[in-house]
Amino acid sequence: MIINESQKVGKVYLLGAGPGDPGLLTIKGKTLLELAEVVIYDALVSKEILGMINPYAEKINAGKRRGNHSLLQLETTQLLIQKAKEHAIVVRLKGGDPFVFGRGGEEMTDLMAEGIPVEVIPGITAGIAAPAYANIPVTHRGYSSSVTFVTGHESAGKYRPDVNWKAIALGSETIVIYMGIHNLSHIIPELKEGGLDEKTQIALIRWGTTPAQEELYGTLGDILDQVETTGFSAPAIAIIGKVVGLKMKNQE
Numbered sequence: 397m398i399i400n401e402s403q404k405v406g407k408v409y410l411l412g413a414g415p416g417d418p419g420l421l422t423i424k425g426k427t428l429l430e431l432a433e434v435v436i437y438d439a440l441v442s443k444e445i446l447g448m449i450n451p452y453a454e455k456i457n458a459g460k461r462r463g464n465h466s467l468l469q470l471e472t473t474q475l476l477i478q479k480a481k482e483h484a485i486v487v488r489l490k491g492g493d494p495f496v497f498g499r500g501g502e503e504m505t506d507l508m509a510e511g512i513p514v515e516v517i518p519g520i521t522a523g524i525a526a527p528a529y530a531n532i533p534v535t536h537r538g539y540s541s542s543v544t545f546v547t548g549h550e551s552a553g554k555y556r557p558d559v560n561w562k563a564i565a566l567g568s569e570t571i572v573i574y575m576g577i578h579n580l581s582h583i584i585p586e587l588k589e590g591g592l593d594e595k596t597q598i599a600l601i602r603w604g605t606t607p608a609q610e611e612l613y614g615t616l617g618d619i620l621d622q623v624e625t626t627g628f629s630a631p632a633i634a635i636i637g638k639v640v641g642l643k644m645k646n647q648e
């Protein structure tokens with residue numbers, strides 16, 4: 397597509413690819429992939445969704461580029477700026493939702509500071525979709541009226557404010573933790589100190605919504621041992637609270 401003089405720069409679409417199942421990509425998202433001239437995508441985006449991209453588009457894997465995390469982010473933003481100056485439709489394709497632990501907000505801010513128009517197309521986030529595919533509702537009448545989405549990444553304090561686990565423990569009836577599997581040995585004692593009982597139920601869901609989905613069920617008292625014995629690993633989310641028990645009840 398030719399960019400005319402009045403337009404000067406193209407537009408960057410921050411597009412959520414959803415959690416894994418290609419059927420969870422929005423119709424708007426699919427249309428954009430078909431029209432895109434450049435697509436810069438992240439590591440967790442499925443092959444099927446990458447297969448929907450306009451065959452003539454330039455495809456760039458942002459997940460595979462070298463350097464440390466902050467350099468990688470800077471490089472990606474600079475690349476987006478450069479591509480938006482050369483093309484009309486530039487898609488930044490991210491796993492799940494771009495604004496949920498996806499650095500979409502940072503990219504939007506940097507692009508806007510350069511005068512580049514940005515449009516955000518939400519995606520279905522893993523923290524809702526993975527429990528849904530495991531038949532766990534994140535809220536449920538009589539079980540949970542509130543849900544917190546929180547990062548369990550060890551370096552949360554570096555990129556985002558530190559997580560106040562003790563406040564979260566009793567502040568929300570369902571807790572959904574992203575990027576927390578490697579840090580559960582720190583998170584669980586904090587949640588217990590914050591007032592959660594040993595018997596509080598927890599589910600871990602790995603590769604949610606894909607054919608490789610794996611689930612591990614336990615309590616705050618035994619999940620660490622289970623993770624160790626099974627070798628359960630990322631990418632996974634943790635769901636904590638009574639809603640996990642609803643799944644067990646429905647299976648009885």
Ligand SMILES: C[S@@+](CC[C@H](N)C(=O)[O-])C[C@H]1O[C@@H](n2cnc3c(N)ncnc32)[C@H](O)[C@@H]1O
Binds near residue numbers: 440492495523573
């Ligand atoms: C950088 S965050 C990005 C989250 C994404 N923006 C979203 O809205 O789902 C990556 C983390 O999301 C979670 N995640 C993403 N896809 C997942 C999936 N299919 N199953 C389970 N967890 C997933 C994992 O905790 C993973 O480490």
